[in-house]
Amino acid sequence: MMPSTLFHILLLLVMPPLLLGVINKTKAAFAGRVGAPYLQPYYDLARLFRKGSVFSSTTTWVFRAGPVVTLAATLLAALLVPLGNHPAIISFNGDMILFAYLFGLARFFTTSAALDTGSPFEGMGAAREVTFACLVEPTLFFILITLARMSKSLSLTPMLIYPSPAVWVSAGASMLLLVGALFIALLAENCRIPFDDPNTHLELTMIHEVMVLDHSGPAFGLILYGAALKLFVLGAVFVNLALPFKSGNLLVDWVAFVAAMLFLAVLIGVVESVMARLRLIRIPQLLVAATILSAFAMLLIVR
């Protein structure tokens, strides 16, 4: 058991940037470019950690605390999710609520840090971030409560390990709705297209990227890494739901999980390549739609 746990933690800490690499590679492929190497995000992080920092004279300790608390909260959240068939490091009844609220904490500090710069652009980004996240919350909880009802358990690990091909056969409709809703939530939470464009901070897409405009050096590194980690964590949740391949074997499960994650990354890359960004006004509508999907999923299993 011990080595598996170690590998688990290692995977948590190491794999996230790889996802970004895969996504970018995919997009490059669609654009007909060679694209940056898969490990590019690692190089970026390393460089950023070596760089010096510039702090705006208007900022206070909140600005510095922002990335730190965000990363810490995300790390803790990461410990609560099972990876594939492997139970989470920490698991207890009700951990899903803590899971959701840890992201809330992270959001609070990211946006506060953004506001601390006193720049209109960052303020705009922060406003959009909190608003859209607020609209995602109900979706997340509908999904969670539906899973709780399916798996008759109140903890993430059993909830997320429960789905299996059998379940897909029995409750396929609601599972489909859940996966759809979750995918939308995933994209929105991680500020991917169609909600936001991670590559630019043009005015129309000023959400995540613009919030962190003023961060530099190690702090910015922490932010990038945190974002990647968040993608990884939510991705893991998604994978457990959408691709519930399980064999009793430890090794096989690990391989399956990693493969699934990479597939997810490719999927995101594909979406980002084929879809255009939504107009800002449309975003809330899409999010509400996701909420409705998840609510339907719940109704379907109640019936």
Place this chain on the structure above:
Amino acid sequence: MLTYLLVLLPLLGGLIAWLIPDNRVRPLLLPIIALPHLALSLYLIATPSIKVPGSWLWLDPLGKITLLAVSALFAVCAVYGVGYLAYRQERSNRVLCLGLLVCLAAMSLVTLCQHLGLLWVAVETTTVSMAPLIYFNRNARSIEATWKYLLICSVGIALALLGLLFLAYATHVAHQDATLLLSDLLEDARLLNRDWLHAAFIFLLVGYGSKLGLAPLHTWKPDAYGEAPGLVGALLAGGLVNCAFLAILRVYQICLASVTELLFFQQVLVGLGLLSMAVAAVFMARQHDFKRMLAYSSVEHVGILAVGLGIGKGALFGVLFHLINNGLTKGVLFLSSGNIHRSYGGKTVEVVQGALTRLPWSGGLFLAGFIAITGSPPFSPFVSEFSIISSIFVERQYLVGGLFLLFLAVIFIGMALTVLPMVMGRPRTDLEPTDYRDQLLTVGPPLVMLLVIVWLGVWPPEALLQLLKDGAAMLEVRS
């Protein structure tokens, strides 16, 4: 006989007041008469009174309660009068002092009367003696008010007289020897002729009701209260109302004795009472003239008394207690509003603003009086009003109770919207304040009354409660 002294003392005082030439000295006579009168009344109230069969004058508990309310109120007003009239040296106060004292005599007589005819005479006397007082300000508005007051009340009282005659005739038709002595009537009320009795009750109710100011017979009230000096207004609202209500109580006693009429009489009382409250509610809203507002508040409380009396049973105690509380609280309100009127030279909310800033004491008293009259603890009107309300619900009169509370709420809103802008905020700078300033003689008396109200509201003395219980016992149905 001390009882007669109760009436003679003020009359004597009135005579002296008429003879005193000096305008400054004369007001001093008011407390000189009123305080002994109060002492005397307290003594008489404390001593158990023996009923002499066939006697016309003796104090029964109901009389005692009324006497207490009237005499206490008058004493306070008398002290206030000294301070007030010091500001009104521009005109002679001879008639005022005379009228006040005669009115006191008449009111004392009302509380003593056991003979309905004599009672009628006394009530009519209070009416007439009050008329010149309302006209104290000697201007077009006050004369109009006086005229309306005089005529409507006289007509009403005349109808009451007819009612009395019907009553006597009812005895006559029943082959008794016609009488108007209360005790006799109570004895053989069952034997009297129903129809005449019925007619008598209606006429008496309308007659004394117009004096009491039950809607729709209240039309003179806002005018008279609005134009009379605060001092007189207090006596109108706390003195005359109580006397008229005592008269109604006497009629009620007879109804009680003649079992058949009681139900109808109670229904009428509840109906008119609710109507009065409704009317008060309607006219309180958007009332710009705070003295007229007080008049409508008086209409409201008359209505409360009527409803309580109509409900009977547990409410009776509350009614009798409310009789006292209403009188005293109205005293506070009218006296303090008189001060405010003096200081601003106007009685509309457009003129009067920020009273708390200009007259901290009078403004505060007015505010406190407002809170008290709307039935908030720790003031005593809360106790009486709430006991009436609760017994309405105990009697399962849900509709009556609901309307009662509804009207109370509307009235509170209307009153608050008039009072609060008056006392709060900044005084208007474009209006010159008059030379009036708060001082002991004009602020002390209402303050004392307020303290009494708090006292009664928090820890009323046993003796008073006993008296009220006795009074209520006189009005309860004996089976």
Place this chain on the structure above:
Amino acid sequence: MVSLADQLLVLVMLINFIMLGSSRMAFVIRAVAAQGVILGIIPGLLHPFSGHLLAITVSIILAKGVVIPYLLNDAVRKAQIRREVEPFIGYVPTLLLGAVFTALAFVFAQKLPLAPEHRDLLFVPASIATLMTGFLILTTRKKAISQVIGYLVLENGIFIFGLLLAEAMPFMVEAGALLDLLVGIFVMGIVINHISREFSTVDTSQLQTLREE
């Protein structure tokens, strides 16, 4: 004797009509005085002679026949009241109304459960008719002075009913009532005086400054 009283009562009712119909203030006042005097006489016809009775008779005649008319005339003179009565609605309609009311009074009186000895007397109808006349005058005449007169007539009507049971009303009460009436009229006279001074008219339809807007 009693029949004589009845004829007097008829006279009283006629006077009611005169008051409703006449336009001259002075005349109306005289009519009221006459009515008062008649009412003063009637008790003497009903009851055996007694000190009580005499006192009542005298005081009533004095009050209603002499003092009050004097006060009214005095008020009229002091206030320089114009001689006309000035009704809201014309004389003829008031007369008709008066007639209707009187008729109703007779009908109503039939229904009342009177004591047997009063059954066929005019007292009750007369009193009701007079009452209603007073009410008519009170509500239809503009001048303050004529409202006082209306009040007087009202009182007279009540008094007529009172005649039925003079003994029920002890002297003291009678006297008190009369006294109050006197003082009341006196005060009213004064007030009228002031009204005419303030408004230079005693037309009470002018007295409307006090009302809710």
Place this chain on the structure above:
Amino acid sequence: MVFVWNIDVDPVSSLLWAIALIGLSGLPGLLLKRPGPGQILSVCITACAALWGMAGALQILGGAPATRYLLDWPLPFGPSELSVDPLSALFLLPLLLAALCCSLYGLAYLPAAGQPAVEKRVTLFSGLLLASMALVLVARDGLLLLIAWEVMALSSWLLLMTDQQNLQVQRAGTVYLLATHTGSMALYVFFALLKGETGSFAFPAAHSLALGGTVTLVMLVAALIGFGAKAGIMPLHIWLPGAHANAPSHVSALMSGIMLKVGIYGIIRAVSFFQQLPVWFGWLVLLLGAVSAITGIALASAQRDLKRLLACSSIENIGIICIGLGMALVGIQSGDRVLAILGLAGAFIHIINHALFKPLLFLGSGAIIHATGTRQIDRMGGLSRILPRTAPLFLVGSLAICGLPPLNGFVGELFLYFGAFSDGMLADLPVIGFVAPVLALVGGLAVITFVKLYGAVFLGVPRDPELAHGHESPLAMLLPMGLLAGICLLAGIGAPLLLQLVAPAVIQYAGVSPLLFTQVAGAVPLQQLALLNGLLLAVILVVWLSWRFLVQRAPLASSSTWGCGYLAPTPRMQYTGSAFSELITGLISGLVGTQGRLSGLSGAFPASARFVSITTERILDQMIIPSLQGADWCLAWLRRMQHGHLHLYILYVFATLFVLMVWSQP
């Protein structure tokens, strides 16, 4: 007062003495000629009494026997009874704490030197307010409760009127007085009916009242209106924002942190009388709670007035409490003990929590106003420079009220989530399950609101240069805030303590065995939560240290904020609070509207134009005010009855006579 002593000092008596002392604490000041000493004295008295009382309350919660005292006064309603059970003690505890903090705070916030005129008044009435609120909690019969209730309403109103010359204050005060007094009318009905049914005003034993359907319905509705109006449940909340915004801050703290809870207490107590509640009642409370929570926080997110925002968020928190309460009532009705326990525990814990962080925030807002002299959020900014101590305390409050770990706000909501999830997991028709998404939405909105608040007030640079030179508050103001913030943190990390506190009340009220309670509540992972909170702090520390390490290795520079190439940014270019919440306000415009007005932008060379936008509340502006206007119009028509024609007045008299004659004819 004549207390019938039956044993020597016990918790209840010490509580009663504490209440009496607090109530009278203002009196010495009145007797003293010079303002100042009286205030200090009253603070000392209040503090000691509060500590003494808290000891008593804790004893009661610890299971000490509750003696009953008889107040035998001559009022014609029979003697009144006073006692303290765990439920009362639960509410008394935060009350006394708030008394301690707020009175100390007032010492510096309204210094006697500053306002000699109002100081005595405020001291006296805040003592009265505290005492009357406590009296409501310990009263065991309707009359005493009503009297205390009215005194509470009046004294709070008089405190609100401290600055009575200000027109805005005057308006708010008037609305408050009208609302509270009309609410009391409903209570009159409730207790009158109680008297009518039981024959006395004394509280009946719990679950002993078995009445007919109609009476029960009327009583329940009356209680809900009467107490709910004071608690600020949604449709009855109109008075709340104005009142809490315009009172002196430490009074707002009391009103918002404690007085609202007294209303909640009233509902809880009143409901406990009935043997059999109608099923719809629990659902109604739940629904009202949900509505209040969402609309309350939605309103808050749109406010520009610092204290109005806090006031509106109080509506939200009351809503959350009501959700828990409704959950519990539904549970009790349907015999679902688990739901009852979770709901009650959640409600009670949230009551305590809200009584911790809401006063903290109001006191903080007081410090801000003290420093800047304005309540307008959009004029502030960068205050954490001039208020270096207040800022972090305020941040703690903001995190706590958003229910974010590791602070205490999360604990109460956790229980509610558990209720929702367990229902959603097991019930065959999981309606209560929908509470979870609702709470989540509310939480998200709360984050928006308080990021906006904290960011716009403390972060960035001052938008209004004249606010730049304020000053930090004196120690007497910082100390209470620090205390409250500390307790918030402690209660958040040591969550099991909170459960300990509410356990007796829940057991008593839900009527369950302690064993069952420990089973159900034990299922809620408070220990793990405590551990994880610790872990979270540890991780933060680690990340922080590693970041420090990295930063110090490399050169450090400082410059102005990067303006995307724009070279002359001014403070007024910052994103204001209004702008921050504009996006969400647009989405919920059904509840709260912002009306903008752009003035004078015309011609080829427009002069300097200004854009004014105000926040309007739909319920007040579009439902209540129009109806009142309609009523007023009708009354105006009726008022023609008093037309001044004497003839017609006399006609009234005769008409009445006639009508009565006709009516009486059989």
